Amino acid sequence: MPWNMETPLEDGRQNLAAATCDAPAPAAGYRIYAIGGSDFSGVSSTVEIYDTLAKTWSTISPLPTARQNLAAASGPGRLFALGGDNGASALTTHETYDPAAGAWSAAPPLLTARSGLAAALGRDGRIYAIGGRNPGYLTTVEVFDPVANTWTTAAAMPTPRAELAAVTGPDGLIYAIGGQNDTGNLDVVEIFNPVTNTWATGPSLPAGRTGLAAAVGPDGLIYAFGGDDPSNLASTSVFSYDPTATAWVLQSSIPILAAQAFLAGVTGPDGLVYAIGGEIDSLQTATVEALTVATTAKAPDPYIGNGTYQSPDIILVNQSTNNVVPIGGAPGGAWDTLLIPYSNYTVSCVVYNDANVAAPNTKVRFWHFPGGVGTAGALISEETVTVPPNSSIVVTSSSPFQSGAAGTHECAVVSLANAQSPYFNIDPTTATEVIDPTVPHPAGSAHFGSAWRNTNSVTVGGEIKVWNLSFAANSHEIEPALVKLTVTANKVAVDWDRTGEMARIRKAVEGACSDRRLPLFLVPEIRAHLPSADCDLRIHVCEEKGKRPRGGAEHHVTVRHGESALFEVSGRIPDDARTGDIFLVNVAAHYPAARRRKEAIVEYLEVIYVK
Numbered sequence: 001m002p003w004n005m006e007t008p009l010e011d012g013r014q015n016l017a018a019a020t021c022d023a024p025a026p027a028a029g030y031r032i033y034a035i036g037g038s039d040f041s042g043v044s045s046t047v048e049i050y051d052t053l054a055k056t057w058s059t060i061s062p063l064p065t066a067r068q069n070l071a072a073a074s075g076p077g078r079l080f081a082l083g084g085d086n087g088a089s090a091l092t093t094h095e096t097y098d099p100a101a102g103a104w105s106a107a108p109p110l111l112t113a114r115s116g117l118a119a120a121l122g123r124d125g126r127i128y129a130i131g132g133r134n135p136g137y138l139t140t141v142e143v144f145d146p147v148a149n150t151w152t153t154a155a156a157m158p159t160p161r162a163e164l165a166a167v168t169g170p171d172g173l174i175y176a177i178g179g180q181n182d183t184g185n186l187d188v189v190e191i192f193n194p195v196t197n198t199w200a201t202g203p204s205l206p207a208g209r210t211g212l213a214a215a216v217g218p219d220g221l222i223y224a225f226g227g228d229d230p231s232n233l234a235s236t237s238v239f240s241y242d243p244t245a246t247a248w249v250l251q252s253s254i255p256i257l258a259a260q261a262f263l264a265g266v267t268g269p270d271g272l273v274y275a276i277g278g279e280i281d282s283l284q285t286a287t288v289e290a291l292t293v294a295t296t297a298k299a300p301d302p303y304i305g306n307g308t309y310q311s312p313d314i315i316l317v318n319q320s321t322n323n324v325v326p327i328g329g330a331p332g333g334a335w336d337t338l339l340i341p342y343s344n345y346t347v348s349c350v351v352y353n354d355a356n357v358a359a360p361n362t363k364v365r366f367w368h369f370p371g372g373v374g375t376a377g378a379l380i381s382e383e384t385v386t387v388p389p390n391s392s393i394v395v396t397s398s399s400p401f402q403s404g405a406a407g408t409h410e411c412a413v414v415s416l417a418n419a420q421s422p423y424f425n426i427d428p429t430t431a432t433e434v435i436d437p438t439v440p441h442p443a444g445s446a447h448f449g450s451a452w453r454n455t456n457s458v459t460v461g462g463e464i465k466v467w468n469l470s471f472a473a474n475s476h477e478i479e480p481a482l483v484k485l486t487v488t489a490n491k492v493a494v495d496w497d498r499t500g501e502m503a504r505i506r507k508a509v510e511g512a513c514s515d516r517r518l519p520l521f522l523v524p525e526i527r528a529h530l531p532s533a534d535c536d537l538r539i540h541v542c543e544e545k546g547k548r549p550r551g552g553a554e555h556h557v558t559v560r561h562g563e564s565a566l567f568e569v570s571g572r573i574p575d576d577a578r579t580g581d582i583f584l585v586n587v588a589a590h591y592p593a594a595r596r597r598k599e600a601i602v603e604y605l606e607v608i609y610v611k
Contacts, residue, residue, distance in 0.1 A: 003257050003289045006274070007055050011046045012286030013037035014279040015211075017072035017119075018264035021079045022099040022439075024049070024060060030269035030441065033097075034276050035081050037264075038068040039284055043087045047097075050288070052270040064104050065093045069163075071119035072264075073127045075146055076435075077598075080107070082129050085115035090134040094144070098598065111142050111151050116162030116179075122194045123172045123419070123426065128154065130176055130192075133162040137181040141192070155197045159188050165214035165265065169222055170299060170420050171243045175202065177224050180210035185230045189241075189248075203247045205239055213265025215273045218422045220299035223273050223291070224248075226260040234259035234280065238291075258287050267422070271442045300359030302387045302418050305352045307437035307448025310337070314412055314453045315394070316401065317346040337412075337453050344400035347380070349414040349451065351395055353387035360386040362418045363427055366397040367434065369411035369452075370404070370564070376474035377413065377431030404470075412453040424449040465573040469606060471587065472564040473557060477594045484590040485541075485555045487569050491533035492521045494580030502526075521582065522605075533583055535571040559591075573610060583608040 016037025023031045032050040034057075039046070045066035048057045063081060070084025079097040083090070092109035114132030122128055127144040131137070137160035143152050157176055164179030164186075174192040178185070185208035191200045205224065212227025217240075225238040236255035239248045256275050263278025273291040280287065306313045316325040316337065325337060325345065339345065347366055353359045362385050369377040381397040401412050415434045417427035423441040428434045428450075437450040475481050497506045497520055506520060520526055539555040557565045569587055577583075585606040593599040 003254060003275070003291050005257065006288040006290050007050070007057055008286035008288055009034060009277055010048055010057050010059060010286070011039050011044065012284045013039045013044055013046065013277045014262045014284045015068040015070075016044075016264050016277050017070050017081065017084075018266040018274070018276050019072040019074040019079060020266055020269055021074035021097075022077050023051075024099045024102050030439070032266055032268050032274060032276070033072065033074075033079055034264060035072050035079075036063050036067050036070050036084065037277065037284075038087075043068050043085075050268075050274075052268050052272070061097075061102060061104055064095055064106065065091070067091055067093060069115040069117075069132075071117045071129065071166075073119040073121045075121055075125060075127070076433075078146065080119070080127050080144070082119050082127070083110055083114045083117045083132060089113070090115040090132070100598070108144070108149060108151055111153065112138065112140055114138055114140075114162075116164075118164045118166035118176065118179075120166045120168045120174045122168060122174060124194055125426070126194070128166070128174055128192070128194070130166050130174075131157055131161050131164055131179065137161055154194075155192070155199055157192070158190055158199055158201070159186070161186055161188070163210040163212075163227075163262070165212050165224060167214045167216055167222055169243050170216060170220045170422070170425075172419060173243070175214070175222060175241075177214050177222075178205055178209040178212050178227065184208065185210040185228060185232070203241065205248055206250050207235075207237070209235065209237075211262035211278075213263050213275060213278075215265045215267045216422065217267065217273050217291075217293040218271040218299060218301075219293050220420065220422070221293075223251075223265075225256050225265065225273075225275055226263045226278060228261045234261040254291065256291075257289055258285065260285065260287060269442050271422070299355065299422050300353060300357055300362070300387070300418055300420050301355040301423075301447070302351055302353045302359040302362045302416060302421060303424065303447035303449065304349065304414065304416060304451045305392075305446050305448070307440065307451050310453060311414075311437070311448075311451035313350040314414055314451050315348040315350070316412060316453065317348070319344045319346055319400065339403040343403050345403065345412075346396060347401040347412050347414075348394050348396040349416075350392055351385070351387050351416060352392040353389060354447075356389050358386050358389050359418050359421070361420075362387050362416060364395045365415045365417075365428065366399075366401070367411075367413035367415065367431060368401060369413055369431065370472050370474070376564075377411075377434070379431075413450065414452075415450040417449070423447065465575075467571055467573075467608065469569045469585075469587070470566070471569065471604070472566050473559050473589050474564050475559045475561060475591065478561050479594065480558050480560045481592055481594060483557050483559050483565070483592070485539050485557060485567060486588045486590070487537045487539055487553050487571075488586050489533040489535040489537055489571065490527065490530040490584045490586075492530060492582035492584065494578055496521070521584070527584065530584070534574060535583060535585070537569065537571045537585070540568045540570065541565070573608070577610050579610055581610045583610070 045062040067084035090113040094107045117132030139156040141154040161179035187205040187208045189202040191202045208230045209227035222241045238251040260278035264276040366380040587604045
């Protein structure tokens with residue numbers, strides 16, 4: 001389990017914070033964020049992000065408030081920077097970063113100004129701010145609810161301290177580790193239970209540490225590293241703790257390479273444990289190290305092997321014929337799932353486990369998303385299974401997936417969670433919480449927490465050139481929302497990838513032995529350059545029963561809580577279309593920002609093959 005030197009920070013800093021959060025682009029994976037601290041110029045507002053695949057740091061929008069000795073945590077699509085000081089006084093400052101918007105904004109301030117605090121994301125989705133000083137050492141714990149957008153207090157920590165570390169363990173408990181107070185550098189470890197709102201005394205560190213960092217490895221162990229020892233000398237020690245054991249262990253074989261104190265620690269999207277920045281010999285450092293954990297498979301690793309929006313790991317079986325519904329139903333078609341109207345289909349999913357230990361209590365949820373562009377979905381069933389080690393199983397829903405009327409389109413969706421998993425340990429209990437199926441975790445892996453079968457293809461031939469698609473837009477918001485509907489079309493000509501630049505790209509992909517689960521024309525970067533098609537596209541909003549007003553390629557519709565706004569999209573295959581041509585029809589619903597939801601675009605892609 002060696003530590004390896006990674007690409008250093010562009011701006012060497014100490015007393016900084018770090019967290020892993022979404023990349024500043026939708027569906028682009030996750031990044032490590034190094035936030036604030038102090039550099040050679042003083043208190044810093046610098047924020048850098050690390051791409052663990054490209055091994056590069058880049059600078060993004062700075063903190064609105066420069067500060068050091070702050071804490072950071074992340075939730076779905078949001079980064080939280082809490083407290084700290086400006087070099088003179090402790091702050092209540094709380095700012096959040098939205099990766100999709102690429103911007104920071106002010107959030108409700110902490111109830112108590114505090115510097116040298118620690119923070120952790122609880123299993124309940126709330127942010128816990130723990131300890132610190134102002135100017136004396138604090139025991140207070142504050143809890144931020146991102147949904148209610150409010151702070152409350154929790155039970156106070158038994159030992160007042162600052163410069164501590166905090167992590168949420170694989171058991172769902174929050175560990176407050178080390179730090180310092182008037183008695184010196186501490187070996188104290190105290191454990192908070194968010195469910196019972198109580199603290200307990202945990203096993204002490206082998207030695208006192210302040211200004212240390214901590215992270216949870218993919219093996220389910222808690223790692224505490226760096227910091228100053230009782231003599232105020234920077235340490236290279238690494239301690240580990242198994243929550244099922246009774247004592248911390250000094251990992252004598254894996255000391256960090258540099259004696260770093262007042263550093264930041266985080267588990268990266270690649271499953272490595274990172275030690276970032278800090279102080280070496282009283283000077284700020286840009287050093288970044290990563291620990292490759294030689295997992296002994298203490299943590300299960302259940303996942304769906306094929307996420308994306310047309311996953312072959314979701315299996316639909318016609319209950320009348322007992323036949324599996326194929327993914328490819330048209331020449332070259334990888335995205336058509338053609339169902340018989342008003343029929344029941346058995347829906348199953350393949351769930352994998354890469355670990356050498358079983359994954360008990362894995363929750364597999366099956367969902368039915370109507371229309372393809374709505375934000376509402378209904379739970380079909382919830383199954384709890386054990387996935388064997390180094391194996392996979394097929395999990396079948398106890399209730400069927402029901403197709404709709406002719407011309408309607410539904411999405412079969414599967415999500416999974418396991419409380420002991422280092423990556424998919426938060427269970428989506430509502431449709432809006434189902435995670436993005438295009439983002440693997442760890443980055444670069446084929447591990448996904450959800451999968452979809454949501455695009456049907458329409459086959460057009462002979463004299464039949466006109467088609468209609470039916471949709472429903474939905475919203476969970478109490479207030480009505482004015483949703484903009486748009487539809488566009490692109491053409492993929494027959495043999496489009498046999499000449500010119502596309503031929504070279506196709507040969508390069510095939511030569512690299514890449515696993516092409518999607519046709520090249522569905523790769524977003526390539527699809528964006530396809531020529532538009534004149535398919536006489538029109539949106540028809542069904543405002544009254546039986547009335548179908550004529551529309552255009554853009555329309556607005558009012559969506560109300562608990563109701564479905566029905567609409568149809570019609571189009572026509574151009575007269576000059578040839579056999580083998582493919583048309584991509586993209587339907588999008590543009591939802592405005594609301595009190596509890598940021599602006600969002602939900603899209604549906606229809607693939608039409610001409611034969």
